[in-house]
Amino acid sequence: MIDITFSYADLEFFLLILVRVSCFVHAAPFFGMTNTPLRVKVALSVFLSYLLFSCLDHNEVVYHSVAGYAVIVAKEAVTGLLIGWAAQICMTIAAFAGNIADMEVGLSMVSLMDPLTRQNATFSGVFYQYMFSLFLIITGMHRYLLQALIDTFTLIPVNGAVFRMDSLLDSMVRFMSDYIVIGFRICLPVFCVILLLNCVLGILAKVSPQMNMFAVGIQMKVLIGLSVMFLTVRMLPGAADFVFQEMKVLITEIVKGMI
Numbered sequence: 001m002i003d004i005t006f007s008y009a010d011l012e013f014f015l016l017i018l019v020r021v022s023c024f025v026h027a028a029p030f031f032g033m034t035n036t037p038l039r040v041k042v043a044l045s046v047f048l049s050y051l052l053f054s055c056l057d058h059n060e061v062v063y064h065s066v067a068g069y070a071v072i073v074a075k076e077a078v079t080g081l082l083i084g085w086a087a088q089i090c091m092t093i094a095a096f097a098g099n100i101a102d103m104e105v106g107l108s109m110v111s112l113m114d115p116l117t118r119q120n121a122t123f124s125g126v127f128y129q130y131m132f133s134l135f136l137i138i139t140g141m142h143r144y145l146l147q148a149l150i151d152t153f154t155l156i157p158v159n160g161a162v163f164r165m166d167s168l169l170d171s172m173v174r175f176m177s178d179y180i181v182i183g184f185r186i187c188l189p190v191f192c193v194i195l196l197l198n199c200v201l202g203i204l205a206k207v208s209p210q211m212n213m214f215a216v217g218i219q220m221k222v223l224i225g226l227s228v229m230f231l232t233v234r235m236l237p238g239a240a241d242f243v244f245q246e247m248k249v250l251i252t253e254i255v256k257g258m259i
Contacts, residue, residue, distance in 0.1 A: 022042075023077045023080030028087050030145075031084075048146070052150065090246055090247040091129070091136075093182050094125065096125075097125075099124075102124045106218055124187075148255075167257035175250050201220070
């Protein structure tokens with residue numbers, strides 16, 4: 001006979017685990033995509049929470065009122081959101097690089113629906129987002145994210161998060177500098193080629209003023225920009241490695257800031 005009885009303390013402990021896991025699933029890339037059905041997200045959160053509940057030591061949650069338990073729930077929600085957000089913000093590097101590339105090529109007015117955020121994004125931004133999401137699945141980074149979430153319950157027990165704002169702020173300042181550097185590395189071939197093309201068009205405009213370089217330049221920028229993006233597709237796996245390495249570093253620093 002299966003025994004499914006549980007105590008009130010076990011229910012409180014399980015709900016706190018569920019709050020952290022569900023907030024992580026909501027914010028993390030691949031798991032928190034807006035086109036993922038909500039039932040899948042809920043089922044995944046409950047299933048992971050049950051597995052963690054079965055493996056973790058059941059520590060008693062100490063609180064003195066409903067407000068005290070609400071504070072504990074909020075702490076667990078913020079912990080899960082920060083871990084998932086640390087991974088998600090690294091994926092936005094692709095959109096940043098795509099915006100710069102489209103601004104140089106002349107496709108910044110072309111907007112598409114980003115499948116990850118359900119918001120308007122540029123052509124190259126959506127392309128890079130698709131490619132980086134594909135690399136995330138191929139390289140197994142989604143398994144790393146789940147493993148990182150599981151390890152946080154060892155490093156940061158339930159109701160054991162201590163938010164060190166100075167450490168979290170330092171991590172974000174360092175990340176923003178790397179964010180810009182990696183984004184420019186991704187779109188650097190397009191940026192350099194379009195810069196050289198602008199120089200050539202400027203010289204031709206001086207040599208032959210009768211030619212309409214504005215009309216010619218728009219078509220040449222689009223053609224050459226798309227050609228460079230096609231020729232540099234083989235560089236995207238290396239750029240994805242940069243992004244995923246930065247993702248691991250940022251998640252580690254965010255977790256250290258809550259220990």
